[in-house]
Amino acid sequence: MNTGAIILMVISLLIMIGFFIFFIIMDLKNHKKEKKKKIKTK
């Protein structure tokens, strides 16, 4: 496989997988914060 093609494949997969996981982590973090808030207000 060409080096250029390998680089582009790796970069594009990293971008897609990276952002997908990043936003899922941010969502989970937000969820934890909300839970803490709810417990405090109770």
Next chain:
Amino acid sequence: MKKQRLKISKLGFLLSVMGSTVGLGGIWGFPTQMYNYHGTFLIPFLICMIICAIPVLYIEMIIGNKYRKNHIEFFSEIGGKKGAFFSWLHSTTVILLSTYYSVLVSWTLINIIISFTSHLNNGSYFYHDILQQVDNQDVNSISTLGNLNWMVLLATIGVWIILGIILLGGVEKGIEKANKIFIPFLFFMIVILAIYTSTLAGAKFGLNVMFDLNAKHLLNPSLWKDAFGQSFFMLSTCTGTIYIYAAHAPEKQDNTNQAFVVAFGTSLIGLLTAIIVFNAMGAIAQDQGITDIGDIFKAGPALIFQVIPQLFGIINTQVPILGNILAILFFVTLFFAGMSSLIGQVESMVNGLEYEIHLKRKHALGLSLLGAMAISVLFTFNNSPALFNGLAIWVAQLWLLIIGFILLIGIGPYGWKLYDTLKLYNNENSWMKWKQGYKIIILIIAPILILINIGAGIYDFIGNIINATFIYGTVGLSLGVGLVLILTFILTYHKNINNSFKKLFKQKTKNERG
């Protein structure tokens, strides 16, 4: 009394939206664009997705989530009859989209059955023997549609029955549950198939073509137009489905973040599917001693239903039955992708009839299914596949763009009036705050991009009418434009129409008594 919506979980919401966005169109659309522009396509695709498609997606999510209403209830309330017409346009467009989409899903069902037999080894069995397709078929009138294809008709009825059973449970008991099975399975299978096909002899050859980067292509306006179209249509915006799911989702969720999860998840599936397809084309080329992948490639549904089955036949010659197993898994994955999108398309109409016209869910579902199923028969003739494009150019392209444009610029104008309220709701609940620049992107740049694409779409349509009058002129205009507008008009003015009929009936009985 107003019907109460049951809530779905955050995960259920994400999977349901992804079920709607991951569809058959993306599964052959993404590889087709990657073939046309190679790796260069990914750059404008990501830019267009972030600038235009994702903002429209999270606007729809926020509206549904904040107001706890579907698109029809919401726009009818803020825009009166104009708003109602605009919102019903979402539903009539996608219910017509479902008429030929269901036939494509039925093809995956037939292919699952073929995968159990030795006919799989004849790669073109489905396309040539079952569909009786020949390349460049000419359909220029209803009489040239050929015979009714009974196998496709039965499979299509089967798809509608399965759909009816899932939708009968509603968003909470039917759709959420189905998508919790469909989407994780689909994700898992696509990853497995992408890894497996990468190990095939010749796969490198396909990947070299797919990831070839040529910066000069970036100057090609068609690349930007197609990248915009692919990113916009892949996210199922402007169909009404997103509002419905968001109205059932937990209140005050971080919609902007959710939109990014959906967009990158859907794009990842698109990219992995393209890798599977290019690996397969590389392996087929190596097996047949072909040096140019272009000799194998076919755009649209043929790529999946005519080209890919050849690969399973080749695998069977190397390891008996492995090709059958992979084919079953592949087509079951496609069936799940198609069904999950079809669910969203039909729910857009059913939810509107249920909550705005106050029909019982059973009745709303029966009406939508029977109506759509009756039209879908038109697409089960031997030469019907040629008709898909005539309807698709309107219901899967132009109307969705027009709806997106109106949503952002607005009759009312919605976008400009709503922006500050939506911004406040987002900034209270999301870690991604909308800054000043967002307003320019959402209300100026995105609508301009959409408008340019509407112009390009109409230009293409006119060009196509000249070449294929029956497909584009008759089917495209009568179903894609005429039927959409008539249905939208009837649904918008159903009360007035109903009252007029009642008055007429009373007058008639008075006259008879008199």
